[in-house]
Amino acid sequence: MYDTERGEADTDPVNSACGGGAAVVSFTHTSWSSEEAEKAAVEGRGDAREKCGEEQDEERSTKPDSAPLCKFRAPDGGWGWMVALGTFIVNTLLFSLPFCFGIMFSGFLVGNGASSTTIAWIYNLFLVVYNMSMLLANPLCQEFGTRAVGFASVLMASIAITLSGFAPSIYFLYFSFSILAGLSTGLSVGIAFSVLPPYFDKKSGKANTFLVAGAPVTQMIFAPFLRYLLDEYSLQGAALIHGAILLNGLVAMSFFHPVKWHLKPCLSQEAPQTQQQGTLLGDKAFPQADSVAPGSTLRGVNRSVQRLRGSFSSSAWSVASGGSAEVSTGLAFLLDEAEEAPPSGVRLRGKKVSMMWRTLVRVGEKIRTDVGVLRQWRCVILAVTVALTQTTLLNFLMMLPFVAKAAHYSLQDAARCIALMGITNLVTRLVVSPLADCSMFSIRLSVMLGYVLRASGIAVAVVLSSEVWQLMAAGVVYGLGLGFSLSMFNLSIVHYMGLDNLRPTIGILGLAGAVGFPTLGPLIGLIRDLTSSYAMSLWVMVALDLVSAAVWLLMPVAQARDARGRIH
Template sequence: MILANPLSQEFGQRTVGFASVFMASLSLILSGFSPSVSFLYFSYSLLGGMCTGVSQGITYMVLPPYFHKKGGQANTLLVAGGPVTQMVLAPFIRYLLEVYSLKGAALIHAAVVLNGLIAVSFFHPVQWHLKPLMSAGSDVSCRVPCLSDEIEESTTREKSRGVKAIWKTLLRVAGRIRSDLKVLRQLRCVILAVTVMITQTTFLNFIMMLPFVAQTTDHSLQDAAGCIALMGVTNLVTRLVVSPLSDCKRFSIRFSIMLGYLLRAIGILVASLASELWQFMASGVVCGLGLGLSLSMFNLAIVQYMGMDNLRPTLGIIGLVAAGGFPILGPLIARHSSDAHTAGVIRDTTNSYLTSLCVMAALDLLSVCLWLLMPAAQARDARTELRPKTSYDATRP
């Protein structure tokens, strides 16, 4: 996701979006015909992960500039995509694997992903759709700045070609990445990035660990799959209800996120103590509520606390921190292998899933505590921005 903003500034959002969707489709095809497991690290993990991150980043960047009002209602459809995919795509791919084997399923799945090209074609800059203004008896189009930027970029590409042009492009992208990293100086961005890293890691590890936890209490994998599906349904319904409510003046995005993280921690603790199927189902419902309350506010929270100008850099930083945190926290909590009873350093050391689940719940509670500090972080950042910058000449007597 850290590459989404620099590449969009260099080539445009739609161009980068087309490339990322096409490469994601190619990633699935290569993975379906993979000659070895080692090749999958490149085709599925590296290539597929990078393309998914870039396309997801662009999606979150496109929507907010269009809506100064009713942003919550517009955000509803955006945040509803995740749980719908979780409920629909998983059984669809399973059916494809049973009927067409791995290669056939990979080809069909890649073709489905290519439909994203149609969606990307509508990723227009907001300036293209602003109404022209009348000034001094002539039409002054609000699209002029955007169009002039595109003309300047195309002219730059025409002046230099070949290896030199590629090198200059890489330097510009690297410079923009370095510029985006400056947003980490603000504590608000640090809190956003760290909490997303923690909660995303705990969520994915909880889903992977839940079937093994259910098996220890003599429940089948089908029962665990039903609990996960129930979590997805609850997540979707909560997102559809909560996101439009964010347009209300009394609605607190911060409270919604904190409540969501708290419910996720409670749901994980319920699963750690569960023995009956209804208890696992209750855990799925509570976690689904927490997911809906927190994840539906992700995009809106960035706009509220960082501002529209910092939306793109903050999305990139969050993606970078989250991607770096998963390989660090993931193996600590849940490392899954062919041995169904092996799940991470904590599970191997304590020989108990209870400890691993309690650690995940504690991490979600840590995220709640970090969000409690958000007003203090805002005040500190405001003082830093208002502090006068003194140069050497200004301090000389």
């Protein structure tokens, strides 16, 4: 049956064997031990065993005593590389919307007399909707399926940019760009960040390189390309071509298969080690959060995959024992498709309005459940630092041309500084992310070093501004900081929160960014207006980045506190 709370298929062997009209698959255990019987009684499955005891006895009699317990592990390659490629394509395409807003619409906005306040509100509303929609990604994917939501978000992004190109007035952009484009970008990016980690264990750092390389590549490719399209085809033609290019994201979304389709069986000698670790996907990249001592790193387990061990093992044994391979394979794929389908318990009754209302209620309940991850101090630390550092990042990029002009540099010098920043950011991400696969690498130190380098880059831009090369050096240092911190974004969530909390945590971090932009952003601008100096605003950004690095010093304390909470 379908678990409506978690949005997953219940694949317990007992329930699978007793379900009405369902095919009976063989069990992986030779007999019911006393501990197993006690566990089944605690979970309320005694009745199910009594109901189909005859089928169990028959299956036990046909199975050899030496049948090994089949274990499965992450693909750590194979189709996982296609998923990694898909995340790169999605990020490269969808990040072109926020990064190229000024290039695409500056002429239209200025030509229609839009004020700086109006332009700022259009863009900042996009950022708020973009971050808020990441909170919706997990509930919607549970309700309708990951790829279905991904297809819809890509189509919405293509429609949004096309409508924006044909906007009849500047106020129409509040709908077409701020809301539609913001919603589609947040959903697509949220899916890309959450779908990749379950596919990799030992090679998670290398796979993460594809994920984090998309944003800087967008800065380097789409900005000049869209500038060329505007010169050749005007805003309407450029918007049509841009929207058509975004449709390639449909191909990328089709790569996002459920990881259960591509699990690899462990060798017989690997099973005891996997059982001792207590996690299906390994300890290094996907730690387990349920068995942890105070003061140690909390570790999460992939429960959705763990639930399918019995069913996959049963299917594998059915094939090995001469059963129907087609039936076993079909059962496995039916279980996979159940995760991508609406709950079977919700019947098509009543009016469509009632069905929509029930769907909204379920989505709301899942959002409420996801927000509960904030009870963990580790998530609070991640949310606070994301809110602070995202605000400083975008405000620094926005202020840099004005800072350069105030220091008597040209806008071309500011553009070169930003270009160097993007190149350094990309190279650092490509180098640092694979290092996460090394046992001696520390994700926490990488994030803290990134925040310190970002603060140092801003400080260099404030203090050393007498020569152009010093401004370029500030861009390089800041780019290094971006590479060290942002390349570890997804890996830090998996490492500290576990796979079970990956999607909820991504949504919470999006919510934190949505709160930080309209609060801290205007505060930085207000400081600039009150002091009539960009230097004071930049020093505030330096302080916020250093505070973020200091907060990460408390991560071991937060881990120990959350561990004590679990033990109690």
